[in-house]
Amino acid sequence: MGRILCAWSPNWAIANWRRRHPSAAPGEAPLALIEKARGARRLAAVDAVAHGLGLRVGQKATDAMALVPELVPAEAEPEADAQALSALVDWCVRFSPAVAADPPDGLMLDIAGVSHLWGGEAELMADFRARLAANGLPFRLALADTPGAAWALAHYGVDGVIAPLGGQGELIAPLPPAALRLEPETAAQIARLGLTRIGQLMELPRAPLAKRFGAQTLERLDQALGRGREALTFRRPPSPWIARLAFAEPISTPDDMARVSQDVAVRLCARLEREGKGARRFEIAFHRLDGKALTLAIGLSLAGRDPARIAKLFQPRLETLDPGFGIEVVTLVADRVETTTARQVRLDSLADAAVEDGLAPLVDRLINRLGEGRVWKSGPRESHVPEQSAVSGPPLKAVAPRAWDPERPRPLRLFRRPEPVDSVMAPVPDDPPVQFRWRNRLIRVRRAEGPERIAEEWWTGPIEAAASSHVRDYYRVEDEAGTRFWLFRAGLYETGVPARWWLHGLFG
Numbered sequence: 187m188g189r190i191l192c193a194w195s196p197n198w199a200i201a202n203w204r205r206r207h208p209s210a211a212p213g214e215a216p217l218a219l220i221e222k223a224r225g226a227r228r229l230a231a232v233d234a235v236a237h238g239l240g241l242r243v244g245q246k247a248t249d250a251m252a253l254v255p256e257l258v259p260a261e262a263e264p265e266a267d268a269q270a271l272s273a274l275v276d277w278c279v280r281f282s283p284a285v286a287a288d289p290p291d292g293l294m295l296d297i298a299g300v301s302h303l304w305g306g307e308a309e310l311m312a313d314f315r316a317r318l319a320a321n322g323l324p325f326r327l328a329l330a331d332t333p334g335a336a337w338a339l340a341h342y343g344v345d346g347v348i349a350p351l352g353g354q355g356e357l358i359a360p361l362p363p364a365a366l367r368l369e370p371e372t373a374a375q376i377a378r379l380g381l382t383r384i385g386q387l388m389e390l391p392r393a394p395l396a397k398r399f400g401a402q403t404l405e406r407l408d409q410a411l412g413r414g415r416e417a418l419t420f421r422r423p424p425s426p427w428i429a430r431l432a433f434a435e436p437i438s439t440p441d442d443m444a445r446v447s448q449d450v451a452v453r454l455c456a457r458l459e460r461e462g463k464g465a466r467r468f469e470i471a472f473h474r475l476d477g478k479a480l481t482l483a484i485g486l487s488l489a490g491r492d493p494a495r496i497a498k499l500f501q502p503r504l505e506t507l508d509p510g511f512g513i514e515v516v517t518l519v520a521d522r523v524e525t526t527t528a529r530q531v532r533l534d535s536l537a538d539a540a541v542e543d544g545l546a547p548l549v550d551r552l553i554n555r556l557g558e559g560r561v562w563k564s565g566p567r568e569s570h571v572p573e574q575s576a577v578s579g580p581p582l583k584a585v586a587p588r589a590w591d592p593e594r595p596r597p598l599r600l601f602r603r604p605e606p607v608d609s610v611m612a613p614v615p616d617d618p619p620v621q622f623r624w625r626n627r628l629i630r631v632r633r634a635e636g637p638e639r640i641a642e643e644w645w646t647g648p649i650e651a652a653a654s655s656h657v658r659d660y661y662r663v664e665d666e667a668g669t670r671f672w673l674f675r676a677g678l679y680e681t682g683v684p685a686r687w688w689l690h691g692l693f694g
Contacts, residue, residue: 193325217236236250241253294418428519
């Protein structure tokens, strides 16, 4: 069971609008954001001053202006609010690697396994609240075992409440049924029947409850109490393998960033070593004073946990980061974690199998400089079609040996696409060619083998698409200079079926 921290800002749209337009509306003037809904212009959000004057969300703009003439109306900006929420999710990675947006005005953090880095859940929540407030973002916070309970407590409970393990039921019992995130119609129907507390729903028999108010009501109640599962869509895959370093004074020089990269790698790799694990991908994040996170990611060809090697792969790219006014926190997350084994390469020492020797360090440097998809190794693939009989894969992955039939050799490398040849002369249609023209050069054949007939894989597509024009007859030919070619004729010599010749590869 996780520990979910829910953060909700009742005035998210208002706060972000003021941040984007700092001089457009004085703080003491009532402010309302307007949007078109249900065929009329209505209030989408109101600030505390406007709410105190009796305005509410959903009210027609004309009625609101009549009631409060001094009201400052402004157009709602839902797209900008969504972008701001997405940026806040990225900023929250300093507190947890698993952060999910709860549109339009909230977010969820899974802090299981990371709260000890602050000294406890209360200390983490206090630091989180202080940093949000420093950026002008007032949020209500709540912590519970389930997303449903945390959402209910943040929206309808006491601000800052921390539910004990397994104790969210008692805390949400006095809350209204709307705290279960029910549809408005369902919540209104429950209220009309005099059920004003979740505790009353908890006391009802399950079958009549689902029959009267729908299966969703029972599902939401189970999710809040931890009896039913609820999946959150995290911005990035959650990982328990994270290390964090906070600094008493901000750092900004590349040398300091390189040093702390190794320091945080030492801390995370020590955990990996204790668990007998290694990782193939590491992502480091430098959190600036202005809240922006600067991230770098590196990959390893084989799972590893050598902190010096990991920091060395980060080092060449540190100069591309702008530390701004300074970096106050650095986090390192390990991804694609897997079990590693140790092997003894000397009598007096054990070498970690993840600390590779040979080609692995070179391959890792090439991958992180050129890109993950630019360094690969070709491996066999079961296919009759020559250009589909090989597939690219990880450069150091073991590949089962597969020898070609010696009676049917293949070129080591094929052309990216078969190249057309013309002026082909053959004694009879199925005989090898005696000459052909390729790249404006006339080639006379001295020796030839074939044909080797290869038909299309008709079972991979609709049977109606199979045609004799897809049949290939391959020939291995050698010219007078000793160059060996692999060419084929596509199609058969049939009426209405043109046959064309192509060169597919060269033998070494």
